[in-house]
Amino acid sequence: GLLNSLLEGTARLLLIIGYISAVSLMPDIRRVYAYHGAEHKTVNAHEAGAELTVEAVQKFTTAHPRCGTAFLLTVVVLGIFFYAPFGALPFGWRLASRLVLLPVLAGLSYELIRLSSRYSHIGVVRALSAPNLALQALTTREPDEGMVEVAIAALQALLKAEAESTAPADAAA
Template identity: 55%
Template structure:
């Protein structure tokens, strides 16, 4: 399911790029083929290099000589987490990203409202929180923390072997983090589980913003076809229905 989600996310990002590149009233633009996949590959390489390989290399130089695997792994994890938090904080100053984060908040509010059985109108949805237990931000924080434990036994003096082990173990770390997210989301009301997921919920303050009502209308309209695919029909408010109408025309 993790790989299905990643594949769907990649396709959605490419479709979003097509839409953003299309000028109003102009011909559709296809951001696909070698250019698209080169962009995706470059982005993934940048993320892996910045958040996995760089901390591994830095930890080798910063950890005291003769340090055990646990200490080096902790130093590596602290560096990785610091880079991750600094990155999220820094991009939050970009106007376009702030707008994306507001839509992210609208998405969370809408899902929270739906799962609570509330009426899906912008005014009703706006009352809900922008934090959600199954958010990708929480997933990434879990990846950062779980990697400390998973990487600890694989302590090599040879830097190349250390880097290679990190690359090979990324799918393992991601898989464990994904299963933890599913497990914790289903038991979020339990006090122990709630304590474990609270850091991830707090971190979402960096990746979400309070949305405007039109953003919530858009999120409600986007939820409709997703639920329809599962045979669930919802009644949209008039404004959200108007947003949906051009797509089906």
């Protein structure tokens, strides 16, 4: 029943955290995590209005409130409570409930991440977001200058493409 669902969800959460921790021991994954850190630093710098130079970007944190890692953790934690009422159902119905409700759970998690970012200046919101930021300590590393250069180039290319796609069409065309 309910207790079994809570235990299953907690086990799922611990497995995900354990997996992320274990793969972080691999040199190639540590490098990926450093690029992830460069991405966060660059986005943080951009959102703060800082100049996008390696020197300026390196001053920012590798944590970011709207990270995909935060989204994953939010989905898993909310899923523990979201699916708990369906724990006593036969397997087929439990599986169906998870599949049908997954888009709702994902949408709710996405909106909570966005809201927590917007209201991070409020103490209780900051406290509720702390586990998401703590998990990022596992999925990000301090990047080197070359990694930050790549992140800056990627963001600048994105911003350019975004500006071009939203620019009004040329009247002469």
